[in-house]
């Protein structure tokens with residue numbers, strides 16, 4: 095038998111997922127991601143900060159947790175194709191798991207609004223990628239209408255199996271810490287992941303963290319493309335989940351977000367994409383008591399959005415292969 099950490103999350107948590115004994119598991123080895131202490135951030139913020147590093151998933155974001163279950167169920171149900179609207183990570187994940195399942199994937203993305211790495215993934219993995227003239231919200235509406243014709247199954251987070259898979263991150267945190275953290279902070283785009291964490295902690299029945307859902311104060315225009323969503327699909331359920339956990343929504347500026355992104359990279363060695371720094375940026379505004387234990391969900395890998403690095407640091411200098419010249423500028 096596979097050891098717990100190399101097993102797919104579907105195998106590890108099968109009894110808590112909507113999987114039958116005959117469901118074929120479509121897996122790339124997702125889940126079992128690191129939970130890392132963040133000593134420098136903890137010292138600076140006077141908190142006990144931990145990072146759930148979801149960039150370590152197979153396609154570089156937490157979307158893989160849900161996509162393994164969505165594609166497993168699609169195969170079980172005999173579906174012929176999948177479709178998603180995406181600002182990037184859902185598309186990359188859908189493309190990978192559809193390829194693994196042997197199904198075609200159709201990706202609708204808002205024109206010109208998808209980070210380079212994510213687009214590269216969807217294309218390389220063989221998805222049919224279409225740029226929709228319009229916003230993410232308009233692309234999603236079109237994808238939903240297409241599924242009504244019966245040809246494609248929607249694998250956006252409105253697909254209930256996505257949230258089932260994503261809730262397993264809460265189980266992993268409980269396994270590692272032995273109890274829920276006081277606070278769980280995460281980026282708030284469409285809100286599917288916020289709901290999934292609430293579900294996971296509620297089902298585990300070991301107590302609830304306060305959920306802090308961190309959104310951009312400029313939802314429609316933020317530099318953080320993964321949370322550039324003007325109307326969150328799960329807004330009312332997120333509100334209910336926050337009420338049940340005593341949690342809250344926090345808004346952050348792009349400046350605060352970029353500063354938290356720099357700190358994660360340069361103080362903790364975690365290179366994530368800009369949206370993933372939102373929970374760290376939100377901590378400063380959440381007014382938490384000294385020493386509070388917080389888990390920040392770091393949702394996606396920095397290589398997803400290499401162009402954003404221009405905002406973080408100037409390009410490298412060019413020097414001659416001469417030790418004096420190099421020492422002079424090092």
Ligand SMILES: *Cc1c(COP(=O)(O)O)cnc(C)c1O
Nearest residue numbers: 183283284285286287320393394
């Ligand atoms: C999808 C995504 C989010 C937003 O998650 P929601 O479930 O839409 O709130 C945040 N960060 C990254 C990297 C993502 O891919």
